[in-house]
Amino acid sequence: MPAIATTTNASCPAIAVQRTAPLRWPMCRASTSFVDAAKSWMAAASAATASLLLLAAIASNVHAAELLRIGNAGRESFSFTPANIGSETGIFAKHGLDLDIAGFGGDAKLQQAMAAGAVDVGLGSGPGMAFIAKGAPVKGIAAMAGPPLIFAMVVRADGSVKTVDDLKGRKVAISTVGSATNWLMNEVSRQHGWGFAGFEQVPIGENAARIAALKSGAVDACVVDIGSALNFVGRGDGRILMRFGDVAKHFIMHVIFATDSAIAQKPAALAAFLQGWFETIAFMRANKAKSVAIAMTVMGTDGRTTSGIYDELMPMFTDDGHFDPAALKVLSRSYVEMKTLPAEPDMTKLYTEAFLSKS
Numbered sequence: 550m551p552a553i554a555t556t557t558n559a560s561c562p563a564i565a566v567q568r569t570a571p572l573r574w575p576m577c578r579a580s581t582s583f584v585d586a587a588k589s590w591m592a593a594a595s596a597a598t599a600s601l602l603l604l605a606a607i608a609s610n611v612h613a614a615e616l617l618r619i620g621n622a623g624r625e626s627f628s629f630t631p632a633n634i635g636s637e638t639g640i641f642a643k644h645g646l647d648l649d650i651a652g653f654g655g656d657a658k659l660q661q662a663m664a665a666g667a668v669d670v671g672l673g674s675g676p677g678m679a680f681i682a683k684g685a686p687v688k689g690i691a692a693m694a695g696p697p698l699i700f701a702m703v704v705r706a707d708g709s710v711k712t713v714d715d716l717k718g719r720k721v722a723i724s725t726v727g728s729a730t731n732w733l734m735n736e737v738s739r740q741h742g743w744g745f746a747g748f749e750q751v752p753i754g755e756n757a758a759r760i761a762a763l764k765s766g767a768v769d770a771c772v773v774d775i776g777s778a779l780n781f782v783g784r785g786d787g788r789i790l791m792r793f794g795d796v797a798k799h800f801i802m803h804v805i806f807a808t809d810s811a812i813a814q815k816p817a818a819l820a821a822f823l824q825g826w827f828e829t830i831a832f833m834r835a836n837k838a839k840s841v842a843i844a845m846t847v848m849g850t851d852g853r854t855t856s857g858i859y860d861e862l863m864p865m866f867t868d869d870g871h872f873d874p875a876a877l878k879v880l881s882r883s884y885v886e887m888k889t890l891p892a893e894p895d896m897t898k899l900y901t902e903a904f905l906s907k908s
Contacts, residue, residue: 614647615818620668622659622677624652627776627858628699628803629672630844631866635829637843644821644828656680663687669811670822675801675876676729679884682894686809689900691823691870694803696794697733698865701778704770705763705787713737713791721748722759722771728752729802730772732883733793740796745886763787776850779857794865799875802865804900812901820904823870827906830866833859870905 621629629652635641636648651668653659656677663671664686671687678689702721704710710719723730731750738747751768753759759771760781770790773781778789805826807819833840837859845855877896884890 614642614645615815615821616647616649617670617815617818617822618668619648619650619670619672620659620662621650621652621672622656622674623654625776625848625850626699626774627844627848627855627862628694628865630840630847631826631829631833632672633847634833634840634843635825638829638832638839640829640832641822641825644825646818646821646825660685660687663806663808666808666810669808669815670819671806671808673804673806674729675804675880676732676883676887676889677806678801678804678880678896678899679889679894681899682884682890687806688809688812689804689872690807690812690819690902690904691805691826692801692803692867692872692876692900693805693826693870694801694865695867695873695876696800696865697729697797697802698792698794698862699774699802700730700733700772700793701775702770702772702790702793703760703763703778703781703787704790705766706785708769708787710769710790713741716770717741717743717747719748719769720751720767722751722753722762722768724754724756724759724772725752726750727887727889732887733796734772735886736796737791737793775861776848776854776858779854779861783854797879799873799879801872801876801880805870807904816904823904824906827868827870830868833866834863871902872900 619632621632623629632641632648632650636650641648651662653662656673657680659668659671659673660677660680662668670690672693675692681687681689702713710716721734723734725731731752734748734750735745738745741747751762753762753768753771756773756777759768759773760777762768763771764786781787782789805823811819837856841852841855841859844850844859845852848855848858850858881893881896885893
């Protein structure tokens with residue numbers, strides 16, 4: 550038991566003081582009454598209690614943050630870095646959320662993870678909405694990016710291809726059959742009046758493999774993400790032949806998905822996530838340097854490349870997430886053209902705007 554000490558003087562009765570206690574009775578003097586001493590002690594106790602209550606409230610708020618598991622279709626893609634930027638800057642925490650972010654190798658794997666219940670929210674592609682028509686237990690809850698500014702077509706610096714017209718009948722590397730790169734090249738061919746067979750499309754896989762095929766002369770051009778395109782040009786290996794913003798002005802490049810279970814069990818968290826997401830987009834527009842600094846650590850790119858990607862891709866992000874009917878129509882048509890679906894689906898069954906801000 551801790552030692553007890555007492556003190557007395559002519560005008561103050563003996564007061565027991567426990568030396569190890571955080572709050573002590575004030576020492577009495579001839580000019581200090583017992584009542585004054587008690588009042589002083591009570592004031593100190595009240596201040597300490599208020600501090601403890603404040604700390605408890607802060608701790609309670611920290612523990613009250615709801616965990617939301619976020620999956621994306623590619624960790625290295627700038628398109629999905631707003632989740633990291635919003636977390637790093639405290640925007641999602643302000644909305645009562647703690648994000649657990651994981652990357653997956655493409656839309657198919659992301660959709661598999663959502664179907665398995667491994668994530669609550671998925672950051673994927675507009676073409677990925679076709680999985681819902683096939684029975685995936687998810688829905689689109691926000692259209693987060695419009696035109697396909699994420700892609701560019703590059704050619705060799707010493708090649709004979711000077712314009713898109715020069716590509717007729719030549720080989721163009723894409724990622725896979727049925728991919729967004731496949732559909733975009735079909736659309737370029739269609740818009741040039743060549744039907745869907747204006748180019749020989751060669752599915753090669755990853756961006757690096759497509760670039761390697763171009764450099765070796767195995768193909769005459771390739772469609773890659775804008776980061777790979779900027780690096781290719783920056784090294785002096787070639788040039789960007791075209792971007793795809795004008796090819797598909799009405800498009801939904803990226804969609805935020807939620808699983809059916811999250812929609813049923815975490816509606817408030819989903820609404821908070823979308824509020825945080827679009828607040829993050831506004832932050833990114835106003836704070837390039839901070840956004841680039843965070844994005845480059847996520848993507849593993851240098852500052853120059855990341856800055857260039859930021860400039861290319863920020864215009865594609867939407868500010869409110871609402872689904873453009875004209876863009877939905879283009880997506881619906883693309884599913885049939887790519888033979889993803891046998892007929893155009895009822896797009897209204899593939900998404901909901903219930904969690905978006907009404908303002």
